[in-house]
Amino acid sequence: MPIMAEVHEKLTKPYEPASTESRIYKLWEESGFFNPDNLPERHKEPFTIIMPPPNANGRLHAGHGLTITLEDIMTRYQRMQGKKALWVPGADHAGFETQVVYEKKLEKEGRSRFKMDRKELYDEIMAFTLESKKHMEADVKALGASCDWSREKFTLDPSVVFEVQETFRKMHRDNLVYRGYRTVNWCTKHQTSLSDVETENVEKSDKLYYIKYGPFTVATVRPETIFGDVAVAVNPTDERYKKFIGQTIKVQHPEGKLSLIVIGDEEVDPEFGTGALKITPSHDHNDFRMSETHKLPRVEVIDQYGKLGDKTGKYAGMKIAEARAKVVEDLQALGLIEKIEDYAHAVPTCYKCGTTIEPRVMPQWFVKMAPLAKLAADAVRGGKIKFIPDNYEKIFLYWMDNTIDWNISRQIVWGIQIPALVCKSCNIGILDSETIEGSECDCGGIFVRETDTFDTWFSSGQWPLLALGYPKKADLGFYPTDVMETGRDLIFKWIPRMVIFGLYLAGEVPFRTVYLHGMVNDKHGKKMSKSKGNVVPPIELTGKYGADALRIGLVIGNTPGNDLALAEDKIKGYKHFCNKVWNATRFVLTNTIDTTLDTPRPALTKRDEEILTELAAAVKSITSHYENFRFHLAGEELYHYFWNTFADIIIEEMKSRLTGENLASRQAAQWVLLHILETNIKMLHPFIPFVTEELWGMLPKNSKSLLIIESWPKPF
């Protein structure tokens, strides 16, 4: 089979990723092979990855680039190995995150969500999200992702919404969710509660005020909450104070006197402060717990906007900071401040806006974590899930052994509505399937629709199942999936919830291997952030150096779980490599015009056999790296074999034989070169799919399909 003139024409020019990549991607999409149902007969055993659905509120960032690359490498490798490879793409509505993004947009336009009708706001965010989603998907394609777009799911697809609500109903019936009055993490800016993983502890310098408090002195950083105090707690073993336990004491404050009971509680540390603790159940998680244990009343003195409420007399309406200064000043005037110390402590803040979290008692929906966490911990202890790197198993188990109930209510519109009714007067909640809106509660109140939406992780926690169309049976043969590959920061937020829901809903772990990659930082190893101006969008790099160069550059030198410093020079270096592959192929093809890959193996020289033995060793080693998730080593070995062994040594050695008089020697050299080239193009394909597919099309071979479904090389 003669090599076509156009192939030679193409090969006289340097490799141009820009014009090639979109054409090749289209070729793949049209082939239908991203969909495992269209794969040839030999692909039987499933291999499945569910793509962590990128937030559909913007473009991809560098971390997504690494996710897409690693997952595509795995998918392409397994597809070539003959697996029925399925990689399901998705898009996440990202409830709170997207709402925050949209609120910023509204702010710029001089608008506010608090002045908008629920439906109007929802529809606007939906339009915005659907538009952003298109860009996000285009970015995923530009990176070469061989995922099955025909199965793409969005977390707000009607079927997904319905199933998420069904899960809630099931959990409610199984007594695994409840509506409770508890202190929740309240963001006064965003006007919603947040789960513990959505708060960030920030080291803060405050003052510790020692306040004369009846017969005690108490130490507090929040003197403005004194109006909500209901008790004093001491350690029951504390010799100084135990005689007071059970007594009622009088406490003076600027707006009058309080009568407070003295309680004994083991939680109080006699060594800290004065060993006596003022108890403000409505505004402190720990104090709230004590109020439950000791049956104490709760007095709310700070409202949802972070202002002092009507029980605080003249301070009502003041912001917390202002009120604190004023209360301290007034306490000092009354001679009630004993001393003030500098104090450094960690304060929980909203992870999006940095506003200090106000613990606030509200009726909210909670998931009972203990029984579910046990399921997950047992599965992991039983070896059902393997972590890469393995130290994350310990972190996972620590978290599963120390869960607190999960607050799933969010007071935002952008999300899936909790399918419940709540009583307007007594605030109890029931499933929306139990009765109809407007019916009467036992207390005489009226049931209205719950307006809260689910925490995003409640829906994305079910993603491996939902992405496969659960509970419909059609694609459940792909469950449990093989690998969940995501950033190490999701070890708490996401991974445990998927394990829990997988076990709870399907009775089986959602994935057998968790592969966690590190964070992608700037070239100095600093975290990328808009404020630092060091953000490098992956699409900028694919445009400049090609997706192949970015992909292999992201993976080589990066071990699982470890952060990565993304230097543009490194990507540039790998563009050179792609060009090297291009040029070496060009050399081989122009010197093998009179033969093909279908030519039977001729008599080889001893040196030729040696070269093939070396190649076989490389194939074995590289394959083993792929199998064992050591992609950084697979990439490095491929790079070096191709450049330093194949191009620098083997090709150079063969040059004289290719132009020499000895026909047998020439044919042997041609055969060896072509076969090494073919083998390398195949093994390089998962890393640099575009250039290898393009070159594959030029190889002289009779029965040839697209490279993405070619079989993985075996040693000769």
Add this chain to the structure above:
RNA sequence: GGGAGAUUAGCUCAGUUGGUAGAGCAACUCAUUUACACUGAGAAGGUCAGAGGUUCAAGUCCUCUAUCUCCCACCA
């Protein structure tokens, strides 16, 4: 207060089960039309944080120390 990770060439990092140190980029010398200057050849550069220990053999295993980073945590 707990936990994890890191410390290897100027910079960014590899180095799977222990066998006389590697890459990319940068810098140095030479080659100048070669499949490829998006190149080739060559040289240079590290007492693998420190101290002990196990071993015939330790960057790799064990103990301790130092420094850095990150995560978790309701001592007010």
